[in-house]
Amino acid sequence: MDEVRSAFRAMGCPCELRLYGSDRARTEAVADAARAEVLRLETKYSRYRDDSVTAAINGSAGDETGVEVDDETAGLLDYAATSFRESGGLFDITSGILRQVWDFKAGRVPTPAEVNAVLERIGWQRVHWQRPRLILPLAGMELDFGGYVKEYAVDRVSELCRRRGIRHGLVDLGGDLAVVGPHPDGSPWRIGIRHPRRPEEAISVVCLGSGAIASSGDYERGMVVDGRRYSHILDPRTGWPVSGLASVSVVAPHCLVAGTASTVAMLKGDPHGPRWLDELGVPSLRVHGDLRLSGRLPTAARGTDAPLAAAGWA
Numbered sequence: 001m002d003e004v005r006s007a008f009r010a011m012g013c014p015c016e017l018r019l020y021g022s023d024r025a026r027t028e029a030v031a032d033a034a035r036a037e038v039l040r041l042e043t044k045y046s047r048y049r050d051d052s053v054t055a056a057i058n059g060s061a062g063d064e065t066g067v068e069v070d071d072e073t074a075g076l077l078d079y080a081a082t083s084f085r086e087s088g089g090l091f092d093i094t095s096g097i098l099r100q101v102w103d104f105k106a107g108r109v110p111t112p113a114e115v116n117a118v119l120e121r122i123g124w125q126r127v128h129w130q131r132p133r134l135i136l137p138l139a140g141m142e143l144d145f146g147g148y149v150k151e152y153a154v155d156r157v158s159e160l161c162r163r164r165g166i167r168h169g170l171v172d173l174g175g176d177l178a179v180v181g182p183h184p185d186g187s188p189w190r191i192g193i194r195h196p197r198r199p200e201e202a203i204s205v206v207c208l209g210s211g212a213i214a215s216s217g218d219y220e221r222g223m224v225v226d227g228r229r230y231s232h233i234l235d236p237r238t239g240w241p242v243s244g245l246a247s248v249s250v251v252a253p254h255c256l257v258a259g260t261a262s263t264v265a266m267l268k269g270d271p272h273g274p275r276w277l278d279e280l281g282v283p284s285l286r287v288h289g290d291l292r293l294s295g296r297l298p299t300a301a302r303g304t305d306a307p308l309a310a311a312g313w314a
Contacts, residue, residue, distance in 0.1 A: 001020040001021060001022055001168065001184045002020065002021060002022075002024045002027065003018060003019070003020050004017075004018075004019050004020075004021065004024065004027045004028050004031050005017070005018050006019075006028075006031040006032075006034075006035055008035055008038075010035075010038045010039055010042050010173070011038070011041075011042050011146075011149070011150050011153070011173065011174065012174070013150075013173065013174025013175070014174060015035075015038060015172060015173045015174060016172045017031050017034055017035065017157070017161075017169070017170075017171055017172070018169055018170045018172070019031055019034075019161060019166050019168070019169035019170075019180065020166070020167075020168035020169055020183070020184050021165070021166060026165070027166070030160075030161055030164045030165070030166055033160060033164065034157045034160055034161055034171070037153070037156055037157050037160055038153050038157060038173065041149060041152070041153045041156065042153075044072075045076075045145040045146075045149045047096070047142075047144055047145075047146065053069065053070075053073050054143065054144070054145055057069070057134060057136065057143050058136070058141075058142045058143060060134075060135075060136060061136040061137075061138065061139055061140060061141040061142065062136070062137070062138060062139030062140070062141075063135075063136075064135065064137070065135070066128065066133050066134050066135030066136065067133070067134055068132045068133050068134075069132055069133075069134055070132075071132075074131050074132055076145060076148075076149070076152065077129055077134065078131075079148070079256070080093045080124065080143075080148075081124065081129060083148075083260050083264075084124040084125075087260075087264045087267070089123075089124070089125070089236065089237055090235070090236065090237070090264050090267040090268065091147075091260060091263065091264055091267075092122065092123065092124050092236035093124065093143050093144055093145065093147060093148075094121075094122050094123060094124050094126070094127065094141060094142065094143060094144075094236070095122050095144075095234065095236035096142055096143070096144025096146065096147070097118055097121060097122065097140070097141075097142050097144075098115075098118055098122070098234050098236075098239055100118055101114045101115055101117075101118055101239075102232075102234065104221050104222060104223045104230070104232055107223045107225055108225075109225050109230065115238075115239035115240065116239070118239060119238075119239050120138075121138050121140045121141045121142075122141075122236055122239075123236075126138065126141070127141075127143075147263065148256060148259060148260060150173050150174060150176055150259075151176050151212075151214055151255040151256040151258070151259035151260070152255075152256050153173055154171050154173050154176050154177065154178045154212060154214075154255035154256075155178060155212070155254050155255050155256050157171045157173075157178075158171045158178035158179075158180050158212070158255075161180045162180060162181075166180050166181070167180070167181045168180065168181040168182060168183060168184050169181060170189050175194070175214075175215060176212075176213075176214045176215075176255050176258075176259060177191060177208075177212060177213050177214075177255070178211070178212040178254075178255045179208050179209060179210050179211060179212065181209075181210070182209040182210070186209075187209075188207040188208050188209035189207070189208050189209070190205055190206075190207055191205065191206050191207070191208060191213060192204075192205055193205070193206065193215065193247075193249050193285060193297075194215065194217070194219070194247070196217050196218065196219045196246035196247045196287055196291070197219070197246070197291065199219065203287060203291075203293070204285055204293065204297070206249075206251070206285070206297040206298055207298060208251065208298060211251055211252060211253050212251070212252060212253065212254055212255035212257075212258050213249060213250065213251045213252075213255075213258055213297075214249070214250060214252075214255055214258035214259035214261075214262050215247055215248065215249040215250075215262055216233065216247065216248050216259070216262040216263045216265070216266045217246060217247030217248070217266070217287070218231035218232075218233065218241075218242075218243075218245070218246055218247065218266075219246070219247065220232060222241075229243075231243065231266075233263070233266050233267060235267055242266055242267050242269055243269060243289070244269035244270030244271075244273070244288070244289055245265070245266055245269060245270050245273055245274075245286060245287065245288060245289065246287040246288065246289055246291065247266075247286075247287040248262040248265045248266050248273065248277070248284060248285070248286050248287075249262060249284060249285045249286075249297065250262040250265070250277070250282055250283070250284045251282070251283040251284070251297055251298060252282055252283075258282075261277065261280065261282055261284070262284070264276070265277050265284070265286070270286075270288055270289065273286070274286045274294055274295065277295065278295075283295075283296060283297050283298060284296075284297065285297045
């Protein structure tokens, strides 16, 4: 079988498809369709585009009539509502506006007053959602699908590949991965878990022949000010960065579930996040603030062996 690799950039991160097929032209056509699907979702839900669904929703904030959404968007909103409820308010897609006061590129820590002013417009419990109508009751409220649409795209693309006859392959969107199927010889994909303090190294290696893996960590877009590390992962209830865990990686049948679980565990912190994951019974690997490892992933082995794919690298 020939391996077709397709590397591209989407959703603000490097992406790669690695697909095997007996007919190279057909496999390349599947890769093209998969890439188009990722770009479709980026266009549809980007908060940077005036013509996106996200822009239409956010532009309606304060309008008591709200907007009607399509079935795909309704599914994502249902998922957000369920995740908000099951996480005790930690998974909240209205919290993206915290970026208005947290400028990690500038390295500036906002004042408590600045954070509190934004908190007044945060909270999924304020949203009125009844299919197909969504109402953001307060002017200045926003929804941001960026916290989970990439993982949703991973699942969409991996399913597209299977429907089109691909039985062996890997979908990697910025370090969130799904296995379409093992290598043609039946061997699993070796996936490195990014070291949160040494970005060129893997802190552990996991082998997957199916399923998906997603990681969350304090290493992406964070900052260090006056010797203190501030994670980009912000608690929507307080508006301030979480602490305690350096990273969390979760394996699940679907990347969307893995990504949500890893994010919520980070938001819960240490020791509550690891305890919550253990109660869920999902395979996970947690890197604590002192770089101690806990949890277990399939055939995980500590070390920095060069992996064939990498989780958590965006």
